[in-house]
Amino acid sequence: MGEFGLIDHLTQGIKPMHASTQKGIGDDAAVLSYPDKKVLMTTDLLLEGVHFDLVYTPLKHLGYKAAVVNFSDIYAMNGQPKQITVSLGISKRFSVEDMEQLYAGIRLACEDYEVDIVGGDTTSSLTGLTISITCIGEADSDKIVYRNGAQETDLICVSGNLGAAYMGLQLLEREKKVLAGTDHDVQPDFAGKEYILERQLKPEARKDIIEKLAQAGIKPTAMMDISDGLSSELMHICKQSGKGCRVYEEHLPIDYQTAAMAEEFNMNLTTCALNGGEDYELLFTVPLSFHEKVQEISDVRLIGHITKPTLGCALVTRDGQEFELKAQGWNPLKQEKN
Amino acid sequence: MGEFGLIDHLTQGIKPMHASTQKGIGDDAAVLSYPDKKVLMTTDLLLEGVHFDLVYTPLKHLGYKAAVVNFSDIYAMNGQPKQITVSLGISKRFSVEDMEQLYAGIRLACEDYEVDIVGGDTTSSLTGLTISITCIGEADSDKIVYRNGAQETDLICVSGNLGAAYMGLQLLEREKKVLAGTDHDVQPDFAGKEYILERQLKPEARKDIIEKLAQAGIKPTAMMDISDGLSSELMHICKQSGKGCRVYEEHLPIDYQTAAMAEEFNMNLTTCALNGGEDYELLFTVPLSFHEKVQEISDVRLIGHITKPTLGCALVTRDGQEFELKAQGWNPLKQEKN
Numbered sequence: 001m002g003e004f005g006l007i008d009h010l011t012q013g014i015k016p017m018h019a020s021t022q023k024g025i026g027d028d029a030a031v032l033s034y035p036d037k038k039v040l041m042t043t044d045l046l047l048e049g050v051h052f053d054l055v056y057t058p059l060k061h062l063g064y065k066a067a068v069v070n071f072s073d074i075y076a077m078n079g080q081p082k083q084i085t086v087s088l089g090i091s092k093r094f095s096v097e098d099m100e101q102l103y104a105g106i107r108l109a110c111e112d113y114e115v116d117i118v119g120g121d122t123t124s125s126l127t128g129l130t131i132s133i134t135c136i137g138e139a140d141s142d143k144i145v146y147r148n149g150a151q152e153t154d155l156i157c158v159s160g161n162l163g164a165a166y167m168g169l170q171l172l173e174r175e176k177k178v179l180a181g182t183d184h185d186v187q188p189d190f191a192g193k194e195y196i197l198e199r200q201l202k203p204e205a206r207k208d209i210i211e212k213l214a215q216a217g218i219k220p221t222a223m224m225d226i227s228d229g230l231s232s233e234l235m236h237i238c239k240q241s242g243k244g245c246r247v248y249e250e251h252l253p254i255d256y257q258t259a260a261m262a263e264e265f266n267m268n269l270t271t272c273a274l275n276g277g278e279d280y281e282l283l284f285t286v287p288l289s290f291h292e293k294v295q296e297i298s299d300v301r302l303i304g305h306i307t308k309p310t311l312g313c314a315l316v317t318r319d320g321q322e323f324e325l326k327a328q329g330w331n332p333l334k335q336e337k338n
Numbered sequence: 339m340g341e342f343g344l345i346d347h348l349t350q351g352i353k354p355m356h357a358s359t360q361k362g363i364g365d366d367a368a369v370l371s372y373p374d375k376k377v378l379m380t381t382d383l384l385l386e387g388v389h390f391d392l393v394y395t396p397l398k399h400l401g402y403k404a405a406v407v408n409f410s411d412i413y414a415m416n417g418q419p420k421q422i423t424v425s426l427g428i429s430k431r432f433s434v435e436d437m438e439q440l441y442a443g444i445r446l447a448c449e450d451y452e453v454d455i456v457g458g459d460t461t462s463s464l465t466g467l468t469i470s471i472t473c474i475g476e477a478d479s480d481k482i483v484y485r486n487g488a489q490e491t492d493l494i495c496v497s498g499n500l501g502a503a504y505m506g507l508q509l510l511e512r513e514k515k516v517l518a519g520t521d522h523d524v525q526p527d528f529a530g531k532e533y534i535l536e537r538q539l540k541p542e543a544r545k546d547i548i549e550k551l552a553q554a555g556i557k558p559t560a561m562m563d564i565s566d567g568l569s570s571e572l573m574h575i576c577k578q579s580g581k582g583c584r585v586y587e588e589h590l591p592i593d594y595q596t597a598a599m600a601e602e603f604n605m606n607l608t609t610c611a612l613n614g615g616e617d618y619e620l621l622f623t624v625p626l627s628f629h630e631k632v633q634e635i636s637d638v639r640l641i642g643h644i645t646k647p648t649l650g651c652a653l654v655t656r657d658g659q660e661f662e663l664k665a666q667g668w669n670p671l672k673q674e675k676n
Contacts, residue, residue, distance in 0.1 A: 039370035
């Protein structure tokens, strides 16, 4: 198969699921219909060697993740992802089979989250793999949650647990160094570490949390997904809302595999939870009156509260000391505007 | 200025122009509103060394072009571009001033074509510059023009002229070779070649043609923009419409600078016009009954007609011979689906 047929090959059999996808792949532009909803739009650019390392990242997982991180941004607006375009820059190093794997991951994510692939392009690249995905989603106008709505006394909530994807990355980086130059048949022993690896290699977007909040009749006052680390995201919410916050170390949700790995690496666990990136959990604030309701939602934890701005943003440690939060972000070179 | 502030710096002062832009830069996703229109979506990925050469491409021009090529895809659907997201991958080689230049070009294009920048990201790259732009546009449902609507006896029309951008590229490539290793103070003499250089370095999208067609009450039966060359695009329209075509060599619109350059390079002018890419002119078909109306539109040329499919796609030369059209496309490695 010549390269000319590659995108046809990769996209064959793709059929739109949504009524909002009126025309998908195959013309100068896709045609979408949103008469009753607001349209949400987010984009993400992933570069080999900067955002992913193919030494330990299976291409199918990479495709899945590249799609899911965009869905996560749509959920973080309290919306539903509906369409994506996929642009790939591919060097000669990659075979058609490689691209099939990558696309299989993208398509799997789209099936799991019910999203239509409506366009994109493939192009040769001089070096490495480039993946650019743009996602369109929908939301009712009165349901959209921005970053700037947090109010004093609001409760700060987070889904799932923190720092796991970061520790998964540390583990993979260590094994890469250990294995470099050694017998390639030696397989690293990841037994008991499956969870943190999966958090790094195949993260999920928290569609379930958005659904549970809706079922409980809770509309957050502010929301973000955690891609750069809790500290960084919380500071965004506080800055844009013109508020401060207190987060309690003892309430930070951390999985035992994350904790075990941090101990093995002799790393500060709280720092990992605060600054580890790529968790793709949801960080949101709700009015104090929702205290009981939000506590009933499984896999959501209350970690602190919003304050007046003069108090700044601080972590309260187990012994009652306060430390100012800093945005050490997992990847300060990658700056998303949405 | 640290890199952390780069995207804030580049996007400062950007204010949405359109009512459809309800929330632009600054959250997990932009919020758009399209209650009465269809939404058009297109995307383009540009990689240094593959799609552009910074030896002779000023960054401001590159930014302008990167935006305009996306607008062109929206016009090719008979729509209006309204919003873009801009993602940049930037290696250490580039300064903040470089990125200011690039962004200045993108912003100028957005001002000229009245398009809002609503998001994106900047990230470091290991090598070279990566630009990924996604454009959202709007169109009335009954005005959208696809590629698949061409009918037998329809007239084939093209705006502007063909092959100019390609000849501009040839000129720049030649000067690059001539100047390599020589005194950098020697400036190439581009006198009399300004037009073809501008067509290559700072192309425009044919918003004016879309407006003129609307004013004349003409809705094309099929339309595309010419990014890969007339032959390639015409074959797309014929294939998707299930038709054939005849294009007349004598009617191909060619600027005299293009012709002069082709002679200087000893290249076949018709081949340049048929296969030269990046013209971003509009190729469209209209019913035969619009013959007089479409001829009255300035800067539109009738170049042939649609036939039944069994006749295939062919060029009719000045001496009456027929040659089958071939999609030699300017850049066969770049395959756009939209």
